[in-house]
Amino acid sequence: MVNAIELIGISKRFPGVVANDDVSLTVEAGEIHAICGENGAGKSTLMKILYGMQPADEGRMIVNGDEVHFKSPSDAIAKGIGMVHQHFMLADQLTVLENVILGSEPMQSLGRIDFEEAHRHLAEVSEAYGLTVHPDDFVETLEVGERQRVEIIKVLYRGAQILIMDEPTAVLVPQEVEELFRNLRGLRDAGSTILFIDHKLEEVLAIADTITVLRAGRTVATVKPEDVTAADLAELMIGSELPTPETSQSTVTDEVAVSVRGVTVLDEDGRPIVDDISFDVHRGEILGIAGVEGNGQAELIEALVGTQGVDHGSIEIKGLDVADQSVRKRREAGLAYVPQDRQREGLLFGSPLWENTALGHQTLPPFAKGIWFDRTGARERTEEIRRDFDVRTPNIEVAAHALSGGNQQKLIVGREMSSEPELFIAAHPTRGIDVGAQGAVWEDLRQARTAGMATVLVSADLEELIGLSDTIVVMLRGRIVARLDPKTVTPRDLGSYMTGATVAESKP
C-alpha cells in the first residue's frame, strides 16, 4: 500500500529560530497519526508546510506516491489534503450549508448557486462519514463541538482524504472530546487519513494508531501507543539528556521581599481570570508557577508587572503596595521582567543593543542623567552585560534583530538582572531558544537567587520548574490549587495537579 504522506528531510528556519530541522515522517493511508511535542517543538510549522501555507527551506514531500511542491493551500486541497484549524473559520450569520460551500459553491447558469446540488452533496458527505449536522441551522446557534464538526465537513466536502487537525481538543470539553474521537475513528474506518496534532498525552494515547514525537524541531521517535506509557512520551517530548536545571542548596531567607494578597483580575465579562491569588516570595527564593497554558498565569504576571490592571488585592514590594502604580513606578521600586514573548514585549528590534538595554530602566542611572538619556552610560552598561552574560554579537551598535533568539534572551536577562531588582519575574525564559543559551539562562536564574533576588518563574517546562524552584504553586482556572515541594514532586504528579486530575490535600 502506498503511504499517504512521506516527508523527507524537511527543514525550515526563521530568523533566530530553527523550527524544523531535517524532519522525516511517514504516514500510512487510513491511520490516525498523532504528532506530539511541546510548544515550540515545530509541530505547527510542519503542518503549515504540509498544507502549503509556508514553503520548506529544504526537503521533499510525497503525497500518495507523487512528489509535490505546494505553493499555496489550494495546491494542497487539490491533492486531497484538508486542514481543520484550531480557531474556527466560520461565518456566524450564515447557515451550516452556506459555510460548508463557501468558496467552492456548486454553480448553475447565470452565476446562481445550486443549493439543491449543495444539499445533496452535503447529505452524501455526512452520511458517508457518519457526521450529523443540520444544514439549515445558523452557525451562531451551534455549540463548540458542533462547530468543529462543521469545520471537518467543510474539509471533507472539498474531497479531502487526508485531514490535518491542529490541536482539535484544545477548545472542547471532555464529553465533546469523546464525541470527536468517535467521529475520527469513523472517518478512519471510512478510509480517511488523519494527522492529529496534540500535546495532551492521554488523548494521544487514546486516539492514535501511530505517534511521532517532535522535540526542538527534530523527530525524536515514532512509536505505537500500545508500546509506550504517558511517562515515556513525556520523556521523549522533554528529553532527558538535556542539561538539568538543578539548584544547589537553599538560599531562601526569612525576609519577605514580595507579598501578594488576594490579587484578582476580571475579564471583560466580569469573570475572574486571576482569582484571589496570594503568596509571599522571600529574598533568595524562586517561586515556580505551574499550570496548563490559559489558566491565568499570563494574566497574573501582567498584573504583577502592571501592564494589566488589578481589580482587587495588593502587591507589596518591600512593604510598598504597588497594585495601583504604573509599570514605571513598579520598575523603579525594584521590579524586573523577562517577558514571555521577547520579540513583542522585550525588544526594540530596529534599535541598537545599547538602546535595548536601556528599555525599562531609562529613568535611572546609568541610563539617565537628569532629563537626559545617558548614551555613554548606556553603552558602558551594555558592554558589561555583553561580557557578563555572554551575549554573542559583533558589537553593541548592531540592531537587536540581528542577534539569534538565544542571544536576544541573554541580553534581556542581563538587562533585567543588572538593575539589581527586588522582584525578578521571568516568564518562559527558555522558550524557543537553543540548548546552549538555555543552560546560560538557568545559570543566570541561579545567580539571581544567590544574589538575594525574589524570583517568580513561570514555565511550561516542568523539569525547569522543578529543577530551579524553591517552591512550586499550581494554577488551575485562575486559582492556586496546590503548593508543592520541588524536592519531592515529579513532573508526572505536577501534570496531574495541573490538569485537575489530583486535587491538593493541603490547600495553601
Next chain:
Amino acid sequence: MNGVGRKIVLALAAPVIAVVFSLALSSIVLLISGSDPLAAYWDMIANGGRLETIVDMLNRATPLYLSGLAAAIGFRMNLFNIGVEGQYILAAFAAAVVGANVILPGVFHVALIIIVAMLVGAIWSGLAGWLKVARGINEVISTIMLNFIAITGIIAWLAVEMRDGPLTPNSGTKFIPESGQLPDLNGWVEVFTREISGGRKLSAVLLLAIAAGILFHLFLNRTRLGFDLRASGYNPFAARAGGVPADRMVVLAMVYGGAMAGLVGMVDILSRHHRYDADFTPGLGFAGIAVALLGRNHAVGVAVGAMFFAFMDVSSPILQITGSATREIVTIMQGIILLSAVVAYESVSRYRLREEARAAAAALAEDRTVS
C-alpha cells in the same frame, strides 16, 4: 577603514539612487510632454543660483521645514498626524488677532505672538491626541475632521467677523503694530553679498526654524522623554512593558507636533503680511508630510527635504518664463522624487538589516569554532 567606508556608502546609497532614478523618470516625463529635459534642468539650476531665488527659496523652505518637523514628531511615534494643515492655519489666525490687539515692547510682542501660535497649535493637535486616548478614535480621522473644522469652520467664520475694514477680496485681520513685526535678515546677508533686489526680505523665522531643528534632534535622541517617545513608536508593547506610559506619549507627541505646527505660519504673520488675510499661504501642512517622508523624520533629512521642495517650488515660475517646460511639471517631479526616495530608503534599509544579521551570525559562528 573598510567598515567605516562601507557605512558611508550605505548611508549615501539611498539618496543617490533616489536622485538618479527620479532624474531619469522626470526626463522621460519631460520628453513625453515635448520638452528638452536638459534645457529645463539647466534653467532651474541657473535660476537657482541667483541671490533673489535663494532668498525666496529660504523663505519657502522655512515653513516647509517647520511643518515637516511637526509631522515628523508624530511619525516617529507611528502617529499619522495629518492635521498640521488645520493646526498651523488656526494658530496663525489666532496669533495674528492677538498680536494686532496688544502693544508690548518689541521682543515681548513677537514672543507673545509666537507663544500664542504654539499654544493654539498644541491645543488643536492635543485634542486629536486626547480623542485617541480617551475615545479610541484614530488620529487620521480626527485630524482630518479637525482640519475641516478649523479651516472651513472656525476661520471661514471668524475671518469675516474679525476683518478690519470693508469686505474686499483681500480683506484680513487688523495689522500687527510695528513692535510685533520681525526684522528681516537682509542686513546680515548683504555683508557677504550684493544688495538683495526686488524688495525681497529674508525672514528671521529662518533662525527660529534652525533652533527648532536642533531642539527636535536633541529632544528625540538625547532626552529620556525622547527615548520613551521613540520606543513607543518602534514597539508599543515593549515600551509599555518597559514602563513607558503609552497614553501619555500619544498626547505628548500630538501636543509637541501641534506646538511645532504653530510656528509654520510665522513667516507670513511676523515677516510678510503682518496679519491674517486672503494671501496667507495654505497647503504647507500637507507639503510638510511629504517633506517629513523625504527627510526620513530626521532633523537634517527634513531640512534637505524642505530645501529641495522649496527649490522646486521657486523653479516652477522660471520654467514658465523661459518656456522650456510647463510649470506643472515641477509638481510631477516632486511626486516622483518622493516616491523614489521612499522606495530607495526602504530597499537600502532592508539590505542593511540583512547584512547586519549576517555579520552577527558570522561572529557567532567564528566564536563557536574558537571555543
